[in-house]
Amino acid sequence: MSDVSREELLRRLYDSTFVLVDVLPPDSWGLRHVPGAINLPVDEIQSRAAAVLPDRNREIILYCGTST
């Protein structure tokens, strides 16, 4: 697993080869998110991951609030 830089994310933002996932709470996502990001809050991963991310082999890029 590798990290994604901001430059790479920006460059690839509008291609559909990956799923961009915002793991912040829905409130934060509703306020602002990287364009095209879907919302899957950390505490809902267990219950909703299979529905939101059906393809387990697809490239998935995650992000949260600040540097981790």
Next chain:
Amino acid sequence: MRLLTDLGYTNLRLYTGGIADWVDHNLPVEGIRRVPGVAFTPRFGVAAALEALGNRSFTQLAGMWSVVVIASAALFWLACALPGHGLLQGGQPLPFDGRTFLDALYFSAVTATSVGYGDVTPVGAARVIALVEAVFELLLFGGVVSKFVSSRQDRLIEEVSESTFENELGRIRTNLHLVLMELHALGDVVSTSVPHPRLGDRVESGAVVFLGEMRAIHALLFRSRHEPEELVIETILASLESGLRAWSDVLAASPAAFTLSPLMRQSIEKMIGLSADICSDCVPRRYATDLTAQMDRVQTAGQKLRAHLHVP
């Protein structure tokens, strides 16, 4: 992250900077709700009082108005008990008795509505009460009026946004129908052996327009604030599926009838990408079974296009 790995996801990556890094670099963001706290919210003074009043319901405001009228009436009435204070009628002070309470109520209402007939007049402390009551009731009345106006405005805005949405739906359906006709025409052309000049251009523009419609449908399913009727979505999805199948037919004729231009290839790739998102489990809302089955068919039809994207 580990949660997802445990669930069997293999290709996970992390944008370490997170949304904070993204925002710090002034990159575009999307959001649905208005930023709370950015709008001007006064905390003190008359403006704050008005703001607080504006947040009350119509009934609450009317209730407050009545309470202030009655409470002031009680104060006027009590003031009558003190010599030199209270209410005068025809120049004579009103006695502190039960009948005077009705006079006080009458005076209070006349003051609250800022009518001020002047048949009953306040003296002493009652003057101060009357002034305070008049100012406060005026503010309340302003709150009631603004409430009334803004609720009508909200309704109007909702109606406008709904009719825009209906127009958008209508536009998607019409355009989809037109692209479908063009696609079927293209299908006929490529199936005849007669070479057709500029066929590539037609396919290319067809692909671009179709992709545009697909984006609109995608946005309808994922981003829309309004929920379209299921029947409407079903029609649109059926057209979409039929369109994707037609693309398979048209692309099957390549490279014999025309060559795939980079733009065509790009458009088709994006179509495949978008169709991957249209399935019963991926869309954010829950729909009837018929509809979700239709979504899955759209996804399947979209993924079949991949076979035609062979590298020459």
